[in-house]
Structures are given as structure tokens and as C-alpha cells.
């Protein structure tokens with residue numbers, strides 16, 4: 001029944017295959033011979049199967065766990081260097097007709113203020129985000145065909161791209177909206193979106209149906225097959241994720257990798273990125289009501305094992321997590337983070353008092369973007385506002401090829417330097433600017449290709465003179 005090439009949810013996320021995988025992992029988690037064989041394969045840095053990765057996740061032998069962490073760090077360094085890409089979520093509307101029991105937007109929640117941004121309000125939000133320095137957004141909306149139809153989403157995307165405030169511009173709009181039709185995915189593709197993001201929440205069908213008791217999202221197959229429809233519509237950068245805490249993490253981990261394998265098997269392109277959100281407190285939602293919460297150590301191991309199993313997929317961690325937790329995960333494989341985020345509708349232009357706030361969930365890392373940038377640089381990372389790949393047509397298979405041959409550094413490193421320079425010129429505090437200028441001088445020296453190096457130095461001068469948006 002298990003068939004990674006099938007387009008049927010229950011065949012590519014085959015329940016029996018997940019259970020078999022977990023059984024295999026449990027039975028072999030102390031089998032040093034098998035573990036070493038898997039670790040040796042992982043050292044080739046070309047990924048692991050869901051079975052192999054599930055076994056590493058289960059392994060508790062301290063020396064082997066250390067090897068897993070060391071390898072995750074190495075793979076991260078090889079594929080992503082010290083770059084960390086920045087983005088912010090933009091909540092358009094919290095009207096929703098679904099009944100998701102973990103989400104405060106659920107239809108029965110009568111005390112959360114409902115709000116949908118007008119196009120003028122979107123312009124205000126985007127200006128505020130541009131004033132922080134953001135270039136890449138992920139738009140978020142509840143599912144409501146009347147209040148948030150696809151036409152509203154498309155109009156909003158256009159509005160966002162059109163806002164040009166001072167030196168600011170949003171150059172990549174990623175979209176996190178409910179599963180939809182091929183026709184609507186085509187429209188999103190034509191609107192020039194970056195990545196289509198959809199979290200599976202849980203891959204366990206039985207739990208999924210209980211956690212989504214009503215509304216269109218109740219349909220497990222429709223939700224799980226959404227990425228197939230998105231790919232069919234031409235969106236070849238898709239981003240997966242599960243909401244950790246809802247179901248047993250081992251199940252989710254194995255199934256998430258099966259989903260990635262399915263995309264690769266069926267479309268020749270794995271996920272562009274994988275998000276690892278954990279459930280948080282929110283209006284009407286108590287995370288303790290879900291008894292599958294995972295501690296920070298388990299979470300770190302999950303991140304490390306994803307990094308090893310899927311080296312080509314970016315990994316995203318949001319401000320749901322604290323500064324300390326993010327710091328640990330950056331080191332183990334995370335390549336993209338949000339910063340200065342607000343999870344309420346209209347939260348950037350006009351922050352609300354808590355009583356009137358429509359926030360989706362509590363944010364743990366509440367630092368302003370400038371502080372996040374400074375912190376990243378002090379930790380030795382190179383913050384990047386790059387949006388170049390998809391604008392240069394490096395998406396889907398093309399992106400994967402460049403990524404797999406590790407040539408992506410030739411583009412990402414210079415683009416990171418140039419977009420950081422823009423940030424320093426336009427938005428940084430004096431202290432951040434000083435640290436950033438020093439970092440840029442150091443990073444330029446690491447560019448191997450002399451031609452690229454010379455071009456970057458030229459472009460940095462032009463940025464100082466007011467030029468913007470140079471990219472490879």
C-alpha cells in the first residue's frame with residue numbers, strides 16, 4: 001500500500017509504513033552496527049531515508065547523540081554557511097470557518113476580535129515592516145471563502161509588492177493559506193509568490209480528524225495532498241511543517257520525511273523548506289491540554305535529525321521560540337528565522353493593548369529586528385535579507401541542483417553581504433551598523449571567486465551611494 005510516488009495521501013503517508021518505521025527504530029535504537037552504518041551514510045551529506053532518520057532520532061546512546069549533533073552542524077555549515085535568512089509574518093485576516101481545536105481563530109471562539117486588513121491597512125503594515133528592514137514576508141490568513149476569498153489574497157499580494165516606502169520594498173511574498181484548488185494555486189503562482197507554505201499540523205489521520213472537527217480543513221486527504229496540487233499548478237517551492245505537540249513526535253517526524261520523499265519521488269523536487277513550530281498558548285487555547293508536548297532537548301534532536309535527513313531543505317524557526325531556544329537550534333540546522341514578528345492582524349502599524357489584541361499565539365522572542373540582527377552577528381552568523389533565488393528563476397529543480405552541488409554559496413554569500421549592507425545603511429542602529437560593517441569586511445575575504453568578489457566590492461560602494469537591490 002505504501003507508495004511514495006502515489007498522489008493519494010493514504011498511500012504516500014501510509015499509516016502502516018509509519019508504524020513499521022517506528023517499530024524498526026525502537027528495535028534497533030541500541031544496535032551500534034546499524035547506527036554506525038546510518039551515520040556513515042549520513043556523512044556523505046546527501047540525506048537519509050525516513051527509516052534511517054527515525055532510528056537516529058530514537059537513539060539515546062550519548063556518544064552517538066553527540067555524533068548526530070556534530071554532523072548536523074557540519075551539514076549546516078556545508079550547505080548554508082553562517083548565513084541566516086530573515087523574514088516576518090504578515091497576518092491579513094483572522095476570519096476562519098474551521099474548527100481547529102489548537103488555534104484561537106477557530107469559528108467557535110467568540111471573544112477573539114475578528115479583523116481583516118483593508119488594502120490601505122496592508123500598505124500601512126507593509127510600510128512599518130519596510131521601516132524595520134524586512135524584504136521577505138510570509139502572509140497568513142484564516143480560511144474563510146466569504147471574508148478571505150482567493151481574490152482578496154491576490155489583491156493583497158499585489159498591494160504588498162507595490163508598496164515602495166523610502167528605500168524599502170518587499171521582494172518576496174511567501175503564502176501560508178489553507179489548502180486550495182489547482183486553479184487557485186495557479187493564480188498564486190501567477191501573482192509571483194515565493195514559497196507556498198502549509199503545515200500539516202499532524203500526519204496521523206485519526207488525530208487529524210479529531211483536531212479538525214469541522215470546516216473544510218477536516219478533510220485529511222485534501223489537506224495532505226495540497227502540495228501535490230500546488231506543484232501541479234507550477235509552484236515548485238513548497239514548505240512543509242507539523243505543529244509539534246499535537247501528536248507523538250516520532251510519528252510526525254517519520255511522516256514529515258515521508259512527505260518530503262514523496263515530493264521528490266513524484267515531482268523530482270523536495271520541499272524548499274521545513275518549519276518546526278511547537279504549539280503555544282493562545283486565546284482560548286491551553287497548550288497543556290495537548291499531551292504530546294516536547295521538551296527542548298527532544299526538539300533540538302528533531303531539528304538535528306531533519307538537517308541530516310534533508311540537507312537541501314531550508315529549516316525555519318519562528319518567534320514562537322525563545323531567544324535561548326533559537327540560539328541552540330541555529331547551531332543545529334535552522335537556516336531561516338523570523339524577527340520582530342507580530343502575530344496579530346494589524347500588529348505592526350498599530351500595536352494593540354493585550355485586551356484588544358487578535359494575536360494568533362504568544363510570541364516568545366519579542367525583540368525588535370535590529371536586536372535580532374545584532375545578536376545573530378555577535379553569534380558569528382551573517383544575517384541575510386536575500387530574496388534573489390526565485391527572482392532569478394532558481395526555484396524547484398533548478399534550485400535543488402545548485403544546492404546539491406553546493407554551488408549555492410556562490411550566490412547566497414554575496415547576496416547576503418549586499419542585502420546586509422542595505423540593512424545597515426537604511427535601518428540599523430549605530431551599534432548594529434558598526435558590528436555589521438566589520439562583519440562585511442571579514443565576509444568579503446571569504447569569497448573564493450575573484451570576479452564575484454570584485455563585483456561585490458563595487459556593489460557595496462554603489463549601495464553607499466544610494467543604489468539598491470544588487471543581486472546574483
Ligand code: SAM
Pocket residue numbers: 102103104140141142143176177178179198199201217242243277278279280281282285320360361
Ligand atoms: N489557516 C491556514 C491553514 O489552514 O493552514 C494557515 C494560517 S495559520 C495562521 C498558520 C499556522 O499557525 C497553522 O498552520 C498552525 O500550525 C499554527 N498555529 C495555530 N495555532 C497555533 C498555536 N496555538 N500555537 C502555535 N502555532 C499555532
